[in-house]
Amino acid sequence: MKILSTLLFCFITSISYSQTLVDTKWDVYLFGDAESEFSFQFGVDTFYIADLETVPFSIYTENMDTFRINDLESADGCFGKIGDVWGTYLFNIENDTLSFELIEDECDARSSTLVEATIIKSVINSNININILNDITLFPNPITNGILNVKSPEKIDGISIYDPYGKLLISTSEETSFDLSRYSFNLFFVELRKGNNRVVKKVVSI
Numbered sequence: 001m002k003i004l005s006t007l008l009f010c011f012i013t014s015i016s017y018s019q020t021l022v023d024t025k026w027d028v029y030l031f032g033d034a035e036s037e038f039s040f041q042f043g044v045d046t047f048y049i050a051d052l053e054t055v056p057f058s059i060y061t062e063n064m065d066t067f068r069i070n071d072l073e074s075a076d077g078c079f080g081k082i083g084d085v086w087g088t089y090l091f092n093i094e095n096d097t098l099s100f101e102l103i104e105d106e107c108d109a110r111s112s113t114l115v116e117a118t119i120i121k122s123v124i125n126s127n128i129n130i131n132i133l134n135d136i137t138l139f140p141n142p143i144t145n146g147i148l149n150v151k152s153p154e155k156i157d158g159i160s161i162y163d164p165y166g167k168l169l170i171s172t173s174e175e176t177s178f179d180l181s182r183y184s185f186n187l188f189f190v191e192l193r194k195g196n197n198r199v200v201k202k203v204v205s206i
Contacts, residue, residue, distance in 0.1 A: 019065065019093045021091070021098075023042065023044075024042050024121065025040065025042070026042075026119045027119070027120050029118040029200075029202070045059055066089070067088070067090070068089075087102070087104065087114070089103055096121040097119065097162070098120075098121065098166075099166060100119075118164060118189060120162075120166065132154060132197075133156070133197055135153050136151065136199075136201075137150070143205040146179055147178070148161075149176065150176045150192075151176070152176075156192055157193045157195065158171065158173045158191075158193040159191070160190070161180070161191075162188065162189040162191065163183065164187045166189075169183065169188075180205060186205045187202065188202070189202060
């Protein structure tokens with residue numbers, strides 16, 4: 001019985017900490033005064049902005065659910081010494097959304113971006129024509145009466161709607177009209193899925 005309990009504990013522990021950032025790519029959405037979009041791509045111990053794998057953005061270490069950004073030799077200012085703490089965070093991956101919780105940020109530089117941004121996993125395209133998803137129309141955008149409509153040239157597999165912080169609000173494979181008036185947010189992310197393909201589009205409510 002004792003051996004069984006030990007094995008069960010080890011199994012549960014391995015499930016709890018099986019998430020990893022290695023070899024993943026994420027689309028990052030910022031909003032507010034300086035709204036922008038870009039991507040993170042994680043290697044074994046280095047992560048990059050967009051697809052520029054020849055230009056590393058920073059070095060990171062990962063320990064179970066803890067993510068620590070370290071300095072680069074070429075960094076300036078607060079990041080002038082190799083190994084200076086750029087930031088330490090708890091990270092969590094749920095519903096293909098990556099979130100960070102700040103533990104330590106000595107340079108006070110990364111917390112706002114990583115903690116407040118919406119970070120959604122990128123998916124490598126399959127043989128299905130991705131133009132099917134790009135041709136989908138979301139209207140009206142901006143939303144003026146609280147109702148968002150989705151028009152697609154053919155049936156898609158799923159629609160998910162997230163708030164600005166990456167929280168899943170709606171997930172369906174049948175509906176094409178959504179009443180968003182009950183939510184207080186003025187920005188939504190709509191994920192459209194077809195096979196292994198996925199597109200995320202922004203919708204504004206006024």
